[in-house]
Amino acid sequence: MGESMAFHSTDRRERYHELWPQLYALTCQESDLIANMANAAAALRQTFGFFWVGFYLVRGQELVLGPFQGPVACTRIAHGRGVCGTAWAERRSICVEDVDQFPGHIACSSESRSEVVVPICVDGSVVAVLDIDSDRLSDFDAVDVEELQHFATMASGWFSTEEHNHEVHPNLVNRLPC
Numbered sequence: 791m792g793e794s795m796a797f798h799s800t801d802r803r804e805r806y807h808e809l810w811p812q813l814y815a816l817t818c819q820e821s822d823l824i825a826n827m828a829n830a831a832a833a834l835r836q837t838f839g840f841f842w843v844g845f846y847l848v849r850g851q852e853l854v855l856g857p858f859q860g861p862v863a864c865t866r867i868a869h870g871r872g873v874c875g876t877a878w879a880e881r882r883s884i885c886v887e888d889v890d891q892f893p894g895h896i897a898c899s900s901e902s903r904s905e906v907v908v909p910i911c912v913d914g915s916v917v918a919v920l921d922i923d924s925d926r927l928s929d930f931d932a933v934d935v936e937e938l939q940h941f942a943t944m945a946s947g948w949f950s951t952e953e954h955n956h957e958v959h960p961n962l963v964n965r966l967p968c
């Protein structure tokens with residue numbers, strides 16, 4: 791597909807549905823985890839214009855900053871801290887309409903107003919979280935959570951050793967070009 795993406799819809803869910811096959815095509819031949827996370831962060835930010843998109847990787851009892859797009863961010867987050875550490879500890883997606891109302895929210899930027907965090911799991915354990923920040927209040931809802939959880943299923947395949955072994959959510963299968 792080259793290194794460009796094309797979109798037609800302005801509806802967010804439709805846009806996710808346009809993005810997933812293009813992102814899959816961009817990553818399905820690539821076994822390098824960092825490369826795939828980097829392109830995923832860029833693709834999500836480019837597609838929706840989010841303020842910050844990135845990954846935090848589980849490293850012992852902390853999350854450590856991984857590939858991201860956007861302003862510089864905090865490097866380490868403890869288990870159970872902030873939105874990311876809570877999503878990891880509770881192994882669930884968290885959608886925050888107003889970051890100022892989330893107890894313990896870690897403000898990497900004062901411009902971030904709302905946030906969604908989705909864990910990426912391998913064999914039932916969280917290996918990373920996808921974190922997306924918006925500079926608009928209430929920018930995320932159940933549609934984002936549902937779609938990003940599909941993405942997390944695809945991304946979990948990137949974490950399986952050195953092997954090229956991509957898991958694909960059943961909802962995505964019909965839209966995949968590879």
Ligand code: SME
Binds near residue numbers: 921
């Ligand atoms: N707000 C996050 C920290 C990461 S930055 O948003 C990039 C949190 O509370 O975990």
